[in-house]
Amino acid sequence: MGVISNGTTLLDAGALDSGVATGAMTLIKELTASSSATLSFVDGASGVVLDSTYKEYIFKFINIHPQTNNVDFQFNASIDGGSNYNVTKTTSQFNAYHNEAGNDQVLGYNAGYDLDNSTAFMNITNDISNEGDMNTAATFHLYDPSNTTFVKHFTGTANNNYNSGGYFQNDYFAGYLNTTSAVNAIQFKMSSGNVDVGTIKMYGVK
Amino acid sequence: MGLISNGTTVFDAGAMSLGGSMSFMKKLTASSSATLSFVHGSGGVDFSTYKEYVFTFKGIHPATDNADFMFNMSVDAGSNYNVAKTTTVTRAYHNEGDSQAALDYVAADDLAQGTGFQQLSQEVGNDNDQTTSGYLHLFNPSSTTFVKHFTSNTNCYNNQNYTLHWLVAGYGNTTSDVDAVQFKMASGNIDAGDICLYGIA
Numbered sequence: 374m375g376v377i378s379n380g381t382t383l384l385d386a387g388a389l390d391s392g393v394a395t396g397a398m399t400l401i402k403e404l405t406a407s408s409s410a411t412l413s414f415v416d417g418a419s420g421v422v423l424d425s426t427y428k429e430y431i432f433k434f435i436n437i438h439p440q441t442n443n444v445d446f447q448f449n450a451s452i453d454g455g456s457n458y459n460v461t462k463t464t465s466q467f468n469a470y471h472n473e474a475g476n477d478q479v480l481g482y483n484a485g486y487d488l489d490n491s492t493a494f495m496n497i498t499n500d501i502s503n504e505g506d507m508n509t510a511a512t513f514h515l516y517d518p519s520n521t522t523f524v525k526h527f528t529g530t531a532n533n534n535y536n537s538g539g540y541f542q543n544d545y546f547a548g549y550l551n552t553t554s555a556v557n558a559i560q561f562k563m564s565s566g567n568v569d570v571g572t573i574k575m576y577g578v579k
Numbered sequence: 580m581g582l583i584s585n586g587t588t589v590f591d592a593g594a595m596s597l598g599g600s601m602s603f604m605k606k607l608t609a610s611s612s613a614t615l616s617f618v619h620g621s622g623g624v625d626f627s628t629y630k631e632y633v634f635t636f637k638g639i640h641p642a643t644d645n646a647d648f649m650f651n652m653s654v655d656a657g658s659n660y661n662v663a664k665t666t667t668v669t670r671a672y673h674n675e676g677d678s679q680a681a682l683d684y685v686a687a688d689d690l691a692q693g694t695g696f697q698q699l700s701q702e703v704g705n706d707n708d709q710t711t712s713g714y715l716h717l718f719n720p721s722s723t724t725f726v727k728h729f730t731s732n733t734n735c736y737n738n739q740n741y742t743l744h745w746l747v748a749g750y751g752n753t754t755s756d757v758d759a760v761q762f763k764m765a766s767g768n769i770d771a772g773d774i775c776l777y778g779i780a
Contacts, residue, residue, distance in 0.1 A: 379591075381593030428635075463742045465742055465743075482682035516638070522638075526711070526712035528732050528734050545744065553708050
């Protein structure tokens with residue numbers, strides 16, 4: 374069955390007409406952590422699209438809580454469908470932090486957490502507390518991962534209760550995946566221990 | 580034919596929207612382009628409907644090495660791109676050799692009531708794989724009461740093999756209706772890349 378309104382076909386043969394407005398930001402996949410060692414988004418698996426369908430992908434992290442105290446939340450990328458998460462990256466990271474007592478606040482570059490053409494996992498935020506109400510929330514933009522000409526840029530920000538609580542930290546990170554191969558999988562994990570709970574949402578932006 | 584469900588018009592008069600608060604409006608693809616301009620009323624661009632607009636930059640590749648990616652606004656539909664702006668610029672950088680890494684304020688590249696173009700990314704390399712990507716938020720450009728705030732966040736693979744994270748914020752110091760936005764390189768053309776414009780309901 375199709376739907377034709379005022380002479381215009383709106384849907385037919387199981388597909389919407391291309392002229393129908395559907396919104397530019399599409400939820401692709403949501404993963405919920407439950408004592409998870411890793412959380413991975415692999416193109417073509419479980420409904421994940423990570424290809425040329427979109428030129429921008431956004432990941433949102435909500436209430437990410439580690440099992441182990443004082444650990445870092447990290448990501449890496451893959452060019453072989455998730456067999457290896459080891460794409461070379463050059464990155465920068467800086468943050469501002471402030472404690473609840475109001476006597477310690479700093480803005481600074483974190484040389485200890487950047488990467489220089491390294492294949493290691495990159496910190497989205499660091500030293501997350503595992504106290505009961507502590508967690509991190511973040512947003513991560515990845516540009517044109519399927520491009521086979523250019524490197525792949527990313528930018529992001531994170532809010533974090535860190536270092537056994539009592540401190541708030543606002544992180545800014547950016548960099549590029551130094552590959553001209555198509556990136557087709559992204560993985561998130563803690564530097565040690567599992568992701569106890571939390572939600573990661575993946576969106577495509579057309 | 581139309582369809583009304585529980586008092587809500589699902590479709591009518593040949594039109595249907597399935598919602599979403601972020602609406603794609605226009606995509607410009609560079610091809611040795613001197614400028615890329617979004618002008619209200621031209622090619623589907625509408626700067627009066629939404630109170631927030633987002634421009635996204637994907638794979639902006641300059642024809643000339645070491646060129647800055649910039650923007651400006653217009654209050655006369657693109658005849659002149661020269662709105663006065665006061666801005667801040669913060670950057671973090673790190674090179675592949677790990678010999679340079681820092682966070683600083685870039686006083687040389689901010690504007691104090693300047694009408695010139697504001698850098699959104701600096702010293703973009705033009706090696707075959709080098710680009711800049713990121714986004715610019717512009718708030719309520721059609722207001723005739725308030726100045727026009729904007730924030731931008733880009734990352735660049737620069738000409739000296741640095742990752743250069745460039746954060747700009749500021750305001751267009753005008754109470755006139757901003758009705759056009761233009762992007763260009765400080766020198767040379769935009770060889771390749773996409774700029775998309777979205778309205779946020």
